[in-house]
Amino acid sequence: MERVAINSRKRFNRQLCCVHNLEKKGYTSITTNKNKTVLYAGATNAIERRLNEHHYRIYPNTFTKRYNYYVLIYFEECEEVNNAFVRERQLKSWRRKKKEELINASNTNGEDIELVSSSSE
Template sequence: MQRHFYVYMLSSVSGVLYVGVTNDLARRLQEHRSGIADGFTKRYHCHRLVWFEMTGDVNAAIAREKQIKGWRRSKKEHLIRETNPAWADLAQDF
C-alpha cells in the first residue's frame, strides 16, 4: 500500500505563515482548526490551507519542510502564488 506524506502551508487572515508535514492532511487540518493542541497555529490563527504538495517518501517530505522553513517569506509567498494566486483556502474541497 502506497503511503502519502504532505508538506503544507497554512495562513492566517493577517498573513502569518506556518509550514508543516503530515501523513493525513485532512486530519491535521482539523486538528489545527479545532485548536486541539496549543502551539503556533492556535496562537496565530493559521487555519487556511494555501499550499501543499504530496510525496510517497517520508524523508523527502521532512527535508522539503525543513527547506521551506529556511526560506525567506518572499520565497514562500512566490511558491504559494505559483499554484494559488488568490490565496484561496484549498481545504474547501476536503
C-alpha cells in the first residue's frame, strides 16, 4: 500500500498515513473542560470514538486526561481526514479570542454538543 508523508510539527507524529485512510471523512473539533478554562483543538476520522476516549480517559498521561477535556463545543466535518488535520493545525495556531468567535458563531451558549449517531437514523 502506498504511503504519503504528512508535514509535521512538534507533536504531529502522524508521519505516515495510508492513502486508503485519506479517503475517509475527517472531523476537526474544539473541546473544553466543564469550567471552560482551556480550549483543545483536535482532529480524527471517528469523532464519537475520540470523544469517548476523552470522556472515559482511555489514554494515561495525556493533555486531555490531565485537563478533563470532554465537552464538545465545536466541530467541523471535512471531506478527507487529511484536511481535518490541516484544519486542526490552523486552529491550534489561533489565539483564544479567535477560537471563541468561531465557536460563538455556531454555538452561542458554548454548551456541550450532543452528536446524533448516523446508525440511529
